[in-house]
Amino acid sequence: MMNERQIQFTLLENPKELSNILGINANVIAAYLDLKPWGGVGQIDFVMEDTSGNAYVVELEKEINNKAKVEHVVEQVHRYACISQKVYQKLAPMVVLAAQSDPRYLDAISDRLHALHVQHKIINYDLSRIKRLYNSILDYNQLMFSLSPEEVKSVAVASLKQLNGIFAYFKAKRTTEMTLQQMGEACLWKHFSTLMQRLKYCQELGLLAINNKTAFLTKQGEKYTYYTNLPNRIGKDYIDLNDMQKALIRQNLIRHLRTEDEFNSIIKKIIIYIQFIILVQGTYKQADPGVISLYRQLVRRFVSLKDETISNIIYWSHNYAINLDLISVDVDNNNYRVNLTPAGTQFYRMSCDILNLRREEKMILTANL
Missing domain, CATH: 3.40.1350.10 (Trna Endonuclease; Chain: A, domain 1)
Structure with missing residues (x-):
């Protein structure tokens, strides 16, 4: 029930x-x-x-x-x-x-x-109708928001602040393109794979494109870089996103929801996290088994994931939502109290409208097969 x-x-x-x-x-x-x-x-x-x-x-x-x-x-x-x-x-x-x-x-x-x-x-x-709608949300979540094994293992970006060092380097060099070798030589991260993982996130955010071992700023990436603060060494510091950068990324994510056939890992994590905090009414305790069980409800394919993995996904997603000013959080001894900010409310309302249309289209197409 x-x-x-x-x-x-x-x-x-x-x-x-x-x-x-x-x-x-x-x-x-x-x-x-x-x-x-x-x-x-x-x-x-x-x-x-x-x-x-x-x-x-x-x-x-x-x-x-x-x-x-x-x-x-x-x-x-x-x-x-x-x-x-x-x-x-x-x-x-x-x-x-x-x-x-x-x-x-x-x-x-x-x-x-x-x-x-x-x-x-x-x-x-009609409670039975609400139940059917609830199940349709879960069915669509499983189809569109399940994380691949590679996405589950992706732990290199704990905060979107880590990405700003990359754009600060573009800004310092006054360029819109750079080879991966140049970036690897400049960054302070221990492993080149860490840089590549973070570049992948930059791609998912619509800020960067990679072709023939060269990274290019997209049009949105150029705007984002303009608002980026220095320093100019990749990986030197976490650099806070300013309001213009946050708004630009939120806009890119909404565009991604509207236009892409398959969603990337960042949008998956953020959307499911917002659904999760709605479901728990904004209150949860990190790593609590009951909380992890509720998170698994939202994407049934997560059932096979370990509790620790689910807890990590919740934590990273929570960080991204904070980075983008989608939520406001009070934490007391791992007890989280989360509210949607005005920007978060707007983002959530827009994403709901888009996803409802996509769910309806999916149901119509399925019915006509």
Whole structure:
């Protein structure tokens, strides 16, 4: 059976389905992992906005079958209604989504909210349909986001900051191309294979092309290099990405999602990591067996990977998401609390839209075979 966390995840991955359930043409404008919670109220399930700019606050429940749950829902919805008045200078409509619920308890919620003068609507949703959508996400993840053995073993890039030394060297030499031999002689990394692995990541980020043992800056790579800070020795330092570099890479990754038939290892790791933090509601403990099990749910082919390998993938992916300003993180004794930054929210919404279209296209093609 699905739990509420999986239902939230499925609807956030499929905002069109959420809009259909509500019966309005609306987009998600806030959700429970956004860094700046709506109205300062804390974590909410969803806030939707229709084409006329009207907001709808959504409280999601799997089942409402006891008095304690009634009290919880009434308290939550009333609190959100009060906050909505501060945000919009009027009470936004509240929507309670529930499945597998006793009508008596739903009526009790409605009566209580009417007494509190809270405009609301209670909608039953089809849990079996949500389950099918959830499985379709997992099926597509297995098809598109499984890591190859080579990608799993790729441990040479623990942080995208390590790549900036390469572009700093291009900038220092005032060139857009360089032989691999020249780069190997200049870098301070112990093994040439380390340089090659990092050059591969530069290629995946759309910043570099390699042909006939020569590395060339792409058009995007030239822009990226322009914003790169020195020093000029490859591998000397981790060099922070600045805001322009982060935005450029995020743009490249979205373009990659939209246009490529097969996804590269960086986009695989970042997308699955964001799905993972959505699924765990932003809270997890590094290397915890339960956390690793949840990560395996997202890509079934990961089942064969060792726990340590999964833990490493989570850690590297977490670093990349931080490097690109997709997440904000608080860490206490290996306990992680993760929120999406505004840039991360935008990236996630855009990636969901693209992946939903691609999943639908895949289903149509499969049905016509």
